[in-house]
Amino acid sequence: xxxxxxxxxxxxxxxxxxxxxxxxxxxxxxxxxxxxxxxxxxxxxxxxxxxxxxxxxxxxxxxxxxxxxxxxxxxxxxxxxxxxxxxxxxxxxxxxxxxxxxxxxxxxxxxxxxxxxxxxxxxxxxxxxxxxxxxxxxxxxxxxxxxxxxxxxxxxxxxxxxxxxxxxxxxxxxxxxxxxxxxxxxxxxxxxxxxxxxxxxxxxxxxxxxxxxxxx
Numbered sequence: 001x002x003x004x005x006x007x008x009x010x011x012x013x014x015x016x017x018x019x020x021x022x023x024x025x026x027x028x029x030x031x032x033x034x035x036x037x038x039x040x041x042x043x044x045x046x047x048x049x050x051x052x053x054x055x056x057x058x059x060x061x062x063x064x065x066x067x068x069x070x071x072x073x074x075x076x077x078x079x080x081x082x083x084x085x086x087x088x089x090x091x092x093x094x095x096x097x098x099x100x101x102x103x104x105x106x107x108x109x110x111x112x113x114x115x116x117x118x119x120x121x122x123x124x125x126x127x128x129x130x131x132x133x134x135x136x137x138x139x140x141x142x143x144x145x146x147x148x149x150x151x152x153x154x155x156x157x158x159x160x161x162x163x164x165x166x167x168x169x170x171x172x173x174x175x176x177x178x179x180x181x182x183x184x185x186x187x188x189x190x191x192x193x194x195x196x197x198x199x200x201x202x203x204x205x206x207x208x209x210x211x212x213x214x215x216x
Contacts, residue, residue, distance in 0.1 A: 005141065005174045007133040007148065010155040012048050012124045014041065019121040024069065024110040027061075027119055028100045034121050036089040040162075041124035043083045043092070047199050048154055058196060060119075061096065068117040069110075074103045082195050087167065126159060138175055138182055142210035150199040157202065158194055171206070185213045 019034060021027035031039075042060035057063040057079045066075035077099050086092040104110060131152065135141045156170040164173065172189040175182040188209045194202050 002136065003174075003177050004134040004136050005170075007131045007135065007144075007152055008128050008155050009131050009149050009151040010126050010128045010159065011151055012041065012045055012126055014045065014049075014122045015125055017121045017123055021119040021121075022115070023112045024071075024074075024100060024104055024107070027064075028097060028104065030119075030121055031093060031097055031100070035123055036093070037123035037125070038121050039089045039093050039096070041122050044158060045122070045124055047158070048151065064119045068113045068119070071103070071111070074100075077103070082193070084161075084167075084193055084195050126155075128155060138178065138185065138210070139214055141171075142207070142214050145203065145207050145210060148203060150203070153199050153203050153206075157192075157206070182213075185209070188213070 017034060017038060019030050021030050046058065046060065057066050057075050059078065059081070062075045062078035062081075065071045065078055078096070081092070081095055081099065083089075083092050086095065131149075133144070135144055158169075160170040160173075161167040168190060172186045175186050175189070189206065192202070192205055192209075197205075
């Protein structure tokens with residue numbers, strides 16, 4: 001029975017919440033109340049937008065701590081939070097709050113930033129559309145992955161983790177449908193950590209794994 005992979009593309013629409021923070025205490029208070037879509041956007045949204053910040057600080061909270069309040073120690077602690085380590089966004093929120101609370105306990109007077117340097121909370125809305133591309137087997141997938149848009153990579157490899165209880169990607173789920181023929185490939189794909197990278201590198205890594213499996 002044919003079970004083609006339907007390639008979809010996506011974009012993240014950034015929606016202002018009206019919430020902002022001018023110091024670290026305000027940031028903590030706002031994080032407690034913002035919707036989960038804000039946490040998602042500020043950790044993952046940078047992959048789909050042009051970013052010129054220091055790549056050492058991969059999420060918006062870490063970047064703000066480094067470049068707005070100039071707290072390198074906090075920025076480094078926030079930067080190492082990997083959303084892949086948490087089962088859901090609420091667990092990620094709690095970890096974020098714990099790191100900020102710890103830093104607040106260390107500071108006598110948290111610095112304020114200028115009005116134009118405030119942290120503006122944004123929530124995301126994902127828009128998904130069908131590309132019209134069908135892939136019928138994993139070998140064909142190997143030949144086509146290089147042509148995937150970055151939006152397709154994001155949707156199928158990153159956003160998919162919100163759609164599966166175990167936090168897995170669409171690609172490896174599809175490979176599993178071939179009666180156990182591609183168990184090694186499934187394991188290799190699921191071993192990728194997509195957070196400390198960019199979508200270009202992620203697409204290349206997927207291509208290398210597929211090439212290694214079929215041509216190695």
